[in-house]
Amino acid sequence: MTGVLRPGQTVGTVGSPTRCKVGRLLGGGGQGEVYEADLGGRPVALKWYHRHTATAKQRKALEQLIAKGSPADQFLWPLFLAEEPGIPSYGYVMALRDSRFRNTSDLMTRRIEPTFRCVATAAFHLASAFLELHARGLCYCDISFSNIFIDPQNGDIRICDNDNVGIDRAADAAVGGTPRFMAPEIVRCERKPCRETDQYSLAVLLFYMLVMHHPLEGAHEAAIRCMDVPAMNMIYGKEPLFIFDPANPSNAPVPGIHGNAIEFWPLYPSFLRALFVQSFTDGLRDTQRRVTDSQWRKALVRLRDAIMHCDRCGSELFYESDPSEAAGRRCWSCRAPLHNPWRLTIGGQAVVLNGDTRLYPHHLHAAPTYDFTAPAAEVTRHPTDPNVWGLKNLTSATWTMTVAGGDVREVPPGRSLPLAVGTRIAFGSVDGVIEG
Amino acid sequence: MANRPGGAMASRPLHFIWMVDCSGSMAADGKVQSLNSAIREALPHMADVARENPNAELLLRAVAFSNGARWHVANPMPVSEFRWDDVEAAGMTDMGKAFRTVADQLRVPPMSERALPPVLALLSDGQPSDDWQTGLAELMAQPWGKKAVRIAIAIGADADHDVLSRFIGNPELRPLQANNPEALVRHIRWVSTVVLQSASAPGTQQADGSPITSNVVIPPSDPAGSGPTSATDVW
Ligand SMILES: Nc1ncnc2c1ncn2[C@@H]1O[C@H](COP(=O)(O)OP(=O)(O)O)[C@@H](O)[C@H]1O
Numbered sequence A: 001m002t003g004v005l006r007p008g009q010t011v012g013t014v015g016s017p018t019r020c021k022v023g024r025l026l027g028g029g030g031q032g033e034v035y036e037a038d039l040g041g042r043p044v045a046l047k048w049y050h051r052h053t054a055t056a057k058q059r060k061a062l063e064q065l066i067a068k069g070s071p072a073d074q075f076l077w078p079l080f081l082a083e084e085p086g087i088p089s090y091g092y093v094m095a096l097r098d099s100r101f102r103n104t105s106d107l108m109t110r111r112i113e114p115t116f117r118c119v120a121t122a123a124f125h126l127a128s129a130f131l132e133l134h135a136r137g138l139c140y141c142d143i144s145f146s147n148i149f150i151d152p153q154n155g156d157i158r159i160c161d162n163d164n165v166g167i168d169r170a171a172d173a174a175v176g177g178t179p180r181f182m183a184p185e186i187v188r189c190e191r192k193p194c195r196e197t198d199q200y201s202l203a204v205l206l207f208y209m210l211v212m213h214h215p216l217e218g219a220h221e222a223a224i225r226c227m228d229v230p231a232m233n234m235i236y237g238k239e240p241l242f243i244f245d246p247a248n249p250s251n252a253p254v255p256g257i258h259g260n261a262i263e264f265w266p267l268y269p270s271f272l273r274a275l276f277v278q279s280f281t282d283g284l285r286d287t288q289r290r291v292t293d294s295q296w297r298k299a300l301v302r303l304r305d306a307i308m309h310c311d312r313c314g315s316e317l318f319y320e321s322d323p324s325e326a327a328g329r330r331c332w333s334c335r336a337p338l339h340n341p342w343r344l345t346i347g348g349q350a351v352v353l354n355g356d357t358r359l360y361p362h363h364l365h366a367a368p369t370y371d372f373t374a375p376a377a378e379v380t381r382h383p384t385d386p387n388v389w390g391l392k393n394l395t396s397a398t399w400t401m402t403v404a405g406g407d408v409r410e411v412p413p414g415r416s417l418p419l420a421v422g423t424r425i426a427f428g429s430v431d432g433v434i435e436g
Numbered sequence B: 001m002a003n004r005p006g007g008a009m010a011s012r013p014l015h016f017i018w019m020v021d022c023s024g025s026m027a028a029d030g031k032v033q034s035l036n037s038a039i040r041e042a043l044p045h046m047a048d049v050a051r052e053n054p055n056a057e058l059l060l061r062a063v064a065f066s067n068g069a070r071w072h073v074a075n076p077m078p079v080s081e082f083r084w085d086d087v088e089a090a091g092m093t094d095m096g097k098a099f100r101t102v103a104d105q106l107r108v109p110p111m112s113e114r115a116l117p118p119v120l121a122l123l124s125d126g127q128p129s130d131d132w133q134t135g136l137a138e139l140m141a142q143p144w145g146k147k148a149v150r151i152a153i154a155i156g157a158d159a160d161h162d163v164l165s166r167f168i169g170n171p172e173l174r175p176l177q178a179n180n181p182e183a184l185v186r187h188i189r190w191v192s193t194v195v196l197q198s199a200s201a202p203g204t205q206q207a208d209g210s211p212i213t214s215n216v217v218i219p220p221s222d223p224a225g226s227g228p229t230s231a232t233d234v235w
């Protein structure tokens, strides 16, 4: 494959004295070609526009995005414009996506098999990244499989194709979006992309990742023979109906066709399902009722905290705190009945205590930010008796614990308290209780 | 042990059928060689599009027509398993038989009731030598024939644009003219990527925001793609 630029040649960067050295052609898209490149020893990617897409408007948009700076590490954001006398068009330098990241469509076709924890983590990173983007008054306009990449080992994500990012509510968004991800009001040509349409697309992507299915593809989709434009307009635009709409079951998933929806949906805790119901019932019609990025972020952290393991086979399962919802649940893999796991309940919310559970600052203070770099506590084993589990204080403050019988002890930094049902722990600003 | 339950996300088959003219005239000026190489070159790009569209299960086939029509690749194949063995040029231009051969396979069954719009890509360098009207009528009598995205590439100056336009059956889509090997490569690539993408996820809107009424929205091909015949053109 050969492109406009040749490996080894250099191009100038605007606003940086360092010239960019072109490497291997990575791929071409509708707008341009993307090369591996080197910027003063740093591996980067260089996108070079086709002549007909290298408009003055695109260049202006890039200048604005570069000036604003990247909202979060997950975005492969434009860093510098690039141009070179004698070479038509222009380009921009961005961070390089390394090979540990895989296309989200590989997740959907099961070419990668991450754990539930990994998928929940990726979903959390997505919500966080779009929260930061929207906080800067920007909208992404084209959330879809092809722009989102995931590390199947740990749930890290990268978001590419940021040159279409627009200023929210600027009248002329460059793209309408990707079919199946576009908000119904865009499909119906009533609106242009904006923050609320991003929020719809984000909910679709999260549903796809967690449920492995599209939220609107149920009995109505099954009844359609040819999925062409009129059919797509009907399902995704004119008559959208959630497959799990509690008020209208007429679009329920069809066994044998929509199997993933039927299998995955009941596994999730009711607090998460409630957000999808809101997104695709009220939120489908009323853009003000869409689930916000921060609501998703909070719920997805909670989802990670709800992960437990089957007593019999070890498969990942989710703890359900509502007893009426939890009744009769079985392991998806071995069908063993679910038992309530040991958990630490803080402020009404449960964190399942697995052998590898860690608590972070946001658990112990009602902290608004999520920092997963420095745990505040971790589940440990007793050094001499491996059957005794403890919770180790990794903070610099002393906790106070009260066991079920009423005895009170201090837990200084670096020490562990034994896990026992009924033990209360005063962490400082919040209290927790161990339940089983 | 699996990490999660379930299987791949639900998808619909997308049948893509190459219909290639292997008449004797295709032997002139290396046209058939160019066609063979252009299709093979396009396959990895097709694979990329298929990979990014998990909603579509792409299945490829090919019909060759000259004296009669025959399946060059008879079994619908995923692009990863699809092999393009060179076709050879000899004989007449029985395009009508090609239409009929495809029509037979677009019946339900063997076609499934639920699918994405099939893509039929017709490549020809001349005039049909048989009763193409009856063949085309048979194709269009099949619901999947009518719903198909029909694209035609005219190879060289002698291709019959009228017939190709009748096959396309959409005044907004003209046959793509390939007057040299580069243009043929470009057009075949366009059909393999842009058209395939459009059929995988039939767009819901025009770029200018106006609602569309046709079956599948296909973005215009590269403006450089179908220029007038120039002095350097080979065919
Ligand atoms: N920062 C990057 N690092 C690595 N690969 C990239 C990067 N940006 C884009 N690519 C790859 O380059 C190709 C074309 O990029 P894309 O942004 O889709 O182009 P277009 O917007 O023109 O469609 C794709 O295969 C994409 O995965």
Ligand SMILES: [Mg+2]
Binding pocket: A029, A030, A031, A161
């Ligand atoms: Mg792109």
Ligand SMILES: [Zn+2]
Binding pocket: A310, A311, A312, A313, A314, A315, A331, A332, A333, A334, A335, A336
């Ligand atoms: Zn089990």
